[in-house]
Structures are given as structure tokens and as C-alpha cells.
Amino acid sequence: MSKKFRPGVILQVPIDNNTHTYARILTDRNIAFYDYRTAEEITNLKDIISAKILFIICVNETFKNSWEVKGDLELEPSLRRNPLMFICAPYTEDYKIYDNGEIRRNATKEECMGLERVVAWSPERVEGRLLDHYNGHENEWVEAYKIK
Template sequence: MKRQKITLGSILEIPIDGKYYVYAQILNNGYVFFDYKSKEQITDFEILNDKTILFIIAIYDQIITKGEWLKVGKMDIRKELEILPMKFIQDALQPDHFEFYNPNMGEIAPATKKEIIGLERAAVWDKNHVEDRIRDYYNGVPCAWLKDDRELFNTTFP
């Protein structure tokens, strides 16, 4: 494994089952995963500028710093990704109690269940969980790690 620094704008290459590659970009306080897979490793990362966003999440630093996913390039961060979307927090002891979490400022504010619909849960994801989520998305099956969110909102998530 190659030691790496977390560098804003860097492109990460995520190999999935030795079958294809998916790409993500390091943002300020998060990571964006693009809805793009390739059987071949890419070198022209500008192609990612036109791709839709699969999801924006936080991941454990060691995935990058220990080289579990390699930095393979760098590009400017899209304007719409300079400010990350709100996330939600659900109280484990009071499941009907919700809060907004602003990953840009670290601020927390009260919210209703209706207000958080469509938001990503505030969580830090591990390598295997992210890879499962990507794999499940491209296989068209519900991700086990999003079961609680599907039940909470009675919907599916990428």
C-alpha cells in the first residue's frame, strides 16, 4: 500500500471486484462519487465533469492515507460541489428526533422527518461499505447499508 496525503481536488480510483473502476473526488469535508464506471482505467478525468453524482459522503481518512484507494489525478472541483449538501442525524435513543447537519460548518439544527427526506445520513463510511454501495447500485439491488434509510423514508437510495 502506498502512503498518500488527502489533497483537495484529487481523483480517487476505486476498483470493484477486478471488473471495473469507479471514480471519486476529494472535496472539502467530503467525497463525491461519480455515476461512471469503466472497464479500463481512465487518464482523462475531465470526463467526470459531465457525469451525474452518485452520492456525497464522508469516508475514513485511512482509506486514502494508507493507499487503499489510489489518487490517480487531480482536477478542479465543480462549482456546485464547493458547498456540500446538508445531511441528517437521527437520534438513536429517540428515533423520531432528527437534526440537520451542515458538513461545511459543522453546525447542527433541529429538523423534522419531512424536512430531511432525500438527505444523506451523516455518517463516516468504511471502504468495504462504500464498495458494497457502488456494487449494489450498478447491480440494481438495494444496498444493505442503506436499509435503515429505506425503511425510514420508504424509498431507495443510490
């Protein structure tokens, strides 16, 4: 991972033409997105990281060309371990728990309910997810990736 994009780096993520929020790199691809919609430039990074985290997901590497680096703060201990996620092969019920970058074990469908699916989100889909969240709409990709 480039030193510019190391864990702890804070990114500005556009939501629409007038507002943005902030995100933080946790690992080379896992990023936490903060509930901090604003039209203002925020310079106090501690204000940003004190906001609630909306979600943590895996984002493909093209984010490096899409989102502006705003600063860098060492990760708090609580963010050094990623939340559990799940993997399921398409058209199967072969569920697995993904824990901190590794497939750990087989799992039941019920164990995976409510966890994020391991998917490499594109920056555009993340921005759409954020916009839908702030507009109170379901996001088509969140729904597509959910266990049914």
C-alpha cells in the same frame, strides 16, 4: 489533511475484480462518487468529472490506504458546498440538519427524508454500495441508515 488528499483529488475506487469508478474529495471526509463504471484506465480527468454524481457521503480515513489517487482538478464552485445531510441520535427522533460540516439546526423527520445520514462509511461498505447500485440491488447499509 495531507496535501495528497486535498479537495479536488480524484480517486479510483474498485467495484469488483474487473471494474472501478472514480470519486473526488470535497472536504477532508466528504467524497463525491461518479457514475463512471469502467474496466479501462481513464487519463482524461475532465471526462470523469463530467459524469453524473451518484452520491456524496462521509468516508472514514481508511480510504487513504484503499483507493488510488489518479489526479487533481480544482473543485467547481457547485462542489465547494456540500449537500445537506442529517444527524439523528440512535433510538430517538432528535433530527438535526448538517450543513457543510456543521450542525445547523433542529429538523423534522420529514425535512430529513431523502437526505444522506451523516455516517463515516468504510471503504468496503462504499464499494459494496457501488456494486449494489450497478447490479440494481438495494444496499443493506443505505437501507439501514434511511429514515423509516
